[in-house]
Amino acid sequence: MTTRLILFDIDGTLIRTGGAGVRAFARVAERLYGIRDGTRGIRFHGRTDGSIVQEFLQAHGLPDSDAERRHFLDAYVFLLDDELHRQPGELCPGIAGLMGTLPEISQPPVLGLLTGNIRLGAGLKLAAHGLAASFVLGAFGDDHLDRNALARIALERGSRHLGRPLSGEEVVVVGDTRADVECARAIGARCLAVATGGETLQELLEHSPAEAAESLEGWGWDRLMNAGRPAPRAVDWEDLYQARDTRWDHGEAAPALQDFLSAWPGEWPRQGTVVVPGCGRGHDARAWALAGFDVLGLDLAPTAVAEARSMTTGAPAHLRFLQGDFLKDPPVAPVDWLFEHTLFCAISPEHRDAYVRSAAGWVRPGGHLLAVHYLQPADAGGPPYGVTVDEVLRRFGADFELVRHGSSRSFASRAGRERLFLWRRRIS
């Protein structure tokens, strides 16, 4: 089930205010009740503002009522605002990158807040970091004293927003404390616990979150939406080759590559080194070798490599095939060209960052990546997994400069679904 709602905790997950809230609480205790150090000994992490006030009032023998807590929190909001102006704190690692890329994803999840902060306090903290407009709904400390109840309220509001009942499986809760892990569990959601706030990774893991990470540094939305899900069943390419179930193999080089090589663009020398990852039985690699290039074909499946070698009798000597894992193995040597045909679409989205890293590692600065991608807007759980032009441009654009892209000739069964992308590896 696709993740439709992601609920973020605030303190220690999105931002670190450096104790602005704790200082504001202490100032209220002193201002309203003349109690210095009134919050000493009170635990703040992962709790609702109301429950913190309740503990303070009870610890000092003060009358505890809804009205009294409201009175406290009204004063708190003003002092919090003051504290945040003096010292706004910082975004947690990875948050800026994550928020910046939300508009680029094709089916963005709804972003909500699940926080013990009262609504006004949450708004002030987020506004101090330009995040106030990023969240369309939330459950807050003034909705309930109990965080698990807040999770149920957030789920209800998410359902109302989407116009249908959401199940917990469609929800990811991101938080930095055991309280976040527990409230996610209370609604059957997956919790991604991040050690950027109250607790260490080790402490968080003791509470069995669906997934845990040191921080969100380097995380993209695909990975976040799939947090805590088992990796999709890996395709056993070797089994498929042994069973000769290789429907993708048309017995010849990709038509787009045949055209590219026969109308070789004059601006580059018609020589150099080429790697073809996911080369299968080697049709594309042989086409490059016959055109005069020094070629290495790589494939995960030993049977594919063996068949590629046996089909290569009579082909030029400067063609080799190796069994290897393009996502994991380091490059043998930087190459002038990397060619791939319908490999990227066979890589599940959570491994695509690794794919782009590998491609950038193989191609020398100024060298070229020539890719024929199979486009499929909807992701049916692959392979082939969903690929869109936008995604290709976004993922490869950082390391490669686009030379051109456009439709290309395909096997009949894929007509109109393939697109050729020519990239130049950026120099730095």
Ligand SMILES: [Mg+2]
């Ligand atoms: Mg927190």
